[in-house]
Amino acid sequence: MAYRLIDLFAGAGGMTLGFTHRDFCGGFESVLSIDNDQAAVDTHASNFGGKAVCADIEEWLKTNKVPKADVVIGGPPCQGFSLLNKNRIGDERRALWEPFLDVVELSGARTFVMENVAELYSSAEFLAIKRRAKRMGFEMRAAVLNTADYGVPQTRKRTIALGFKANLVPSFPPTPTHAQPETLLSKRLPRWRTVRDAIADLPATPIGTEIGTEKTLNLHFGRNPTDISLARYAAVPPGGNRFDLQRNALHLTPQCWIRKTSGGTDLFGRLWWDRPSVTIRTEFFKPEKGRYLHPVENRPITHREAARLMGFPDSFHFCGTKVEIARQIGNAVPPPFAGAIAEVVKEILSSRSARPKQSGKRGAKVAA
The missing domain is CATH 3.40.50.150 (Vaccinia Virus protein VP39)
Structure with a gap:
């Protein structure tokens, strides 16, 4: 019982x-x-x-x-x-x-x-x-x-x-x-489980930009970034962050970041393949909020990747809009x-x- x-x-x-x-x-x-x-x-x-x-x-x-x-x-x-x-x-x-x-x-x-x-x-x-x-x-x-x-x-x-x-x-x-x-x-x-352990088998390219219906991959969707966002992603090397963006592409760096010479090193950062991820929060799809860029791809992590980094199996079914589901993942x-x-x-x-x-x-x- x-x-x-x-x-x-x-x-x-x-x-x-x-x-x-x-x-x-x-x-x-x-x-x-x-x-x-x-x-x-x-x-x-x-x-x-x-x-x-x-x-x-x-x-x-x-x-x-x-x-x-x-x-x-x-x-x-x-x-x-x-x-x-x-x-x-x-x-x-x-x-x-x-x-x-x-x-x-x-x-x-x-x-x-x-x-x-x-x-x-x-x-x-x-x-x-x-x-x-x-x-x-x-x-x-x-x-x-x-x-x-x-x-x-x-x-x-x-x-x-x-x-x-x-x-x-x-x-x-x-x-x-x-x-x-x-x-x-x-x-x-056993060693800590890493980002590689959790998400390396997922397609490098997200499946569209909508939630979709296929249950096992229904959260592996992307965004529609602007050209300047794509250029910013590309300027951040493996393990890098906003300071690398400033060093590599000053003209792409927001003025507020240029003026702020100290502070957190996770903003606009890439996750590392061979470490656990940083804490997943409710706006993980926004790299300006933390270290949420994919380890090598020029994009933020997807909802499916975030759910896996939280330990949710793919069979777990989330309901709601993209923002609502992101909130559920980050608060779990x-x-x-x-x-x-x-x-x-x-x-x-x-x-x-x-x-x-x-x-x-x-x-x-x-x-x-």
């Missing part, structure tokens, strides 16, 4: 996929997902069935009954913790962990998983979450984890907070499955990473491999 799963702020369902699909973990069944993005809800429903709801979670809770569940997962919107919003002015969303925990309580769940940006780990909000969870009878463990350590061809650091109702300490954080090359761990674990929890977390949750729920409490602190950057 499968464990019952509720996914809040579910997006396309990357975390649900990691919990429910046997290639990642399996053993869980989606009984409810909630998100306020209709296209994402359509994607979730298309892939998982179950009850997928498009709603504001606080409004939904006023008139609906929460179903029973074994685990509640999700990522309350992270903009309130983001480095892009250091002052947290005018952002009410950082409080959305409260209805998340309301659902945990109302569902009778024995465990929960909250995913958020790395900055959550050291925030005042995290301490408030721990206090509320403790009042509800939950213990918590948390860590900042890198998705590349769990088979995702992308370096993406996230805080994972695990809550559980048991006098046991789970095997948390999950044991890495991959390791950075030239480290001690790499002697006994990579499924292989979610699968590693799901294995820990399964241990807790089945009481297998959980170990009695021990005194003393173990490991680094793991919050008790």
Whole structure:
């Protein structure tokens, strides 16, 4: 019998996929997902069935009954913790962990998983979450984890907070499955998966400029760049960035970049074949937003390539417009990473491999 799963702020369902699909973990069944993005809800429903709801979670809770569940997962919107919003002015969303925990309580769940940006780990909000969870009878463990350590061809650091109702300490954080090359761990674990591993087999030339209907390649479409954009792409060498554009083709470089002599080295950069990708964000199709140029082709990465760099299988069906699908991809929890977390949750729920409490602190950057 499968464990019952509720996914809040579910997006396309990357975390649900990691919990429910046997290639990642399996053993869980989606009984409810909630998100306020209709296209994402359509994607979730298309892939998982179950009850997928498009709603504001606080409004939904006023008139609906929460179903029973074994685990509640999700990522309350992270903009309130983001480095892009250091002052947290005018952002009410950082409080959305409260209805998340309301659902945990109302569902009778024995465990929960909250995913958020790395900055959550050291925030005042995290301490408030721990206090509320403790009042509800939950213990918590948390860590900042890198998705590349769990088979995702992308370096993406996230805080994972695990809550559980048991006098046991789970095997948390999950044991890495991959390791950075030239480290001690790499002697006994496979190396990090790379961009080459993920996308090298896809056609070098995108298939048209529309989403298309062929399921396995329906996101491998291109854009219609201007002549100046094509010239700019061509001026960036393998591994290069906007500074190479300035060196190689000053006349093609936007004046704002010329005036800004310092700053991020990922803007207008090319991905490297033999490294994991940088963090895939919601506007990965715009190279001016980050290191999103193909390693050798003179174009940005396609939606299919971005989905693969997140760990989504080609069989996963996305719904919506190009922009809506890009948002779903960039906001997702990579499924292989979610699968590693799901294995820990399964241990807790089945009481297998959980170990009695021990005194003393173990490991680094793991919050008790």
